[in-house]
Amino acid sequence: MIVKYGYFGSMKAKSGHRDQVIKILLRAAEGVRAAGCHLYVVGVADDDDQTILVNEVWDSKEQHDASLRLPETRAAIAEAMPMLTGEFDSREFTVLGGLGLPPE
Amino acid sequence: MIVKYGYFGSMKAKSGHRDQVIKILLRAAEGVRAAGCHLYVVGVADDDDQTILVNEVWDSKEQHDASLRLPETRAAIAEAMPMLTGEFDSREFTVLGGLGLPPE
Numbered sequence: 001m002i003v004k005y006g007y008f009g010s011m012k013a014k015s016g017h018r019d020q021v022i023k024i025l026l027r028a029a030e031g032v033r034a035a036g037c038h039l040y041v042v043g044v045a046d047d048d049d050q051t052i053l054v055n056e057v058w059d060s061k062e063q064h065d066a067s068l069r070l071p072e073t074r075a076a077i078a079e080a081m082p083m084l085t086g087e088f089d090s091r092e093f094t095v096l097g098g099l100g101l102p103p104e
Numbered sequence: 105m106i107v108k109y110g111y112f113g114s115m116k117a118k119s120g121h122r123d124q125v126i127k128i129l130l131r132a133a134e135g136v137r138a139a140g141c142h143l144y145v146v147g148v149a150d151d152d153d154q155t156i157l158v159n160e161v162w163d164s165k166e167q168h169d170a171s172l173r174l175p176e177t178r179a180a181i182a183e184a185m186p187m188l189t190g191e192f193d194s195r196e197f198t199v200l201g202g203l204g205l206p207p208e
Contacts, residue, residue, distance in 0.1 A: 006147045008112050008159065022200060029202040039143070039204035041161060043110045043197040053197045055112065055159050057145060057204070093147040093157045096126060099133040100143035100161070100204065 004038065004101070005064055007056040009090035010045075017083035018050055024080045025054060031072055036063030038102055050085070057095050108142065108205070109168055111160040113194035114149075121187035122154055128184045129158060135176055140167030142206055154189070161199050 013021045022042060029040040036059040045051035058064040067073055095101070117125045126146060133144040140163040149155035162168040171177055199205070 006145065006157065006159070008157070026201050033203055037203060039145070039202075041110065041143070041199055041202040041205060043199040045197055053110065053112070053195070054202075055110070055145075091157070093149055095145055095147040097130050097133070098143075098145040098158075099137055099141060101145060 004095040005058045005061040006093040006095040007054075007058070007064060007090060008093070009054050009056075009088065011052050011054075011089075012050045012085040012087045013052060013083055014085055015050065018044065018052060021052060021080050021083050024076050025052070028073065028076045032067055035067040035070065036060065037067065039100070057101065061092070108199040109162045109165040110197040110199040111158075111162070111168060111194060112197070113158050113160075113192065115156050115158075115193075116154045116189040116191045117156060117187055118189055119154065122148065122156060125156060125184050125187050128180050129156065132177065132180045136171055139171040139174065140164065141171065143204070161205065165196070 022044070025042045029042060032040055037056060038059070039055065039057035041055040043053040043055070045053065056064065126148070129146045133146060136144055141160060142163070143159065143161035145159040147157045147159075149157065160168065
């Protein structure tokens with residue numbers, strides 16, 4: 001059974017800035033594979049034009065947390081932060097398996 | 105840019121039944137690929153022993169909804185339901201892309 005670290009988070013972009021933040025996130029998603037990330041899905045809410053959802057699966061919470069300290073991650077956060085409202089929500093969980101994850 | 109249907113849901117198993125429900129969900133995950141599902145990640149909360157999280161990505165909401173009407177899905181739901189508390193939460197969203205999704 002695969003055991004990995006899961007994260008589901010939401011954030012809100014200031015009005016008119018959602019597309020810019022999504023571009024930053026999609027760019028970030030390209031770089032995290034080497035850091036232990038298997039899944040970094042970026043989505044948007046259907047019922048407003050501000051909410052962005054991110055779902056991540058990492059080999060471990062340690063690798064997820066370490067990725068936040070990488071220079072490119074810090075740069076992406078610094079770029080996105082002024083475009084966000086400051087409303088964040090997140091849920092961490094332990095991934096046990098399923099379809100779409102790499103084999104053990 | 106990939107555009108797909110995303111779903112993040114939680115449910116609660118009655119005390120002592122979480123592992124049984126997870127087995128049913130992991131079995132279900134094996135069968136949904138052919139129905140248009142790219143991702144069906146099953147996880148558990150770290151802060152209690154009842155909460156189960158499921159994160160799904162489908163080609164479309166229509167395919168997701170149609171899968172709920174398949175005989176094998178209905179059988180799995182019928183098997184799991186008596187072991188659940190009835191507390192459900194879910195969030196639908198539009199997936200725009202990211203790491204771990206199939207190419208277009």
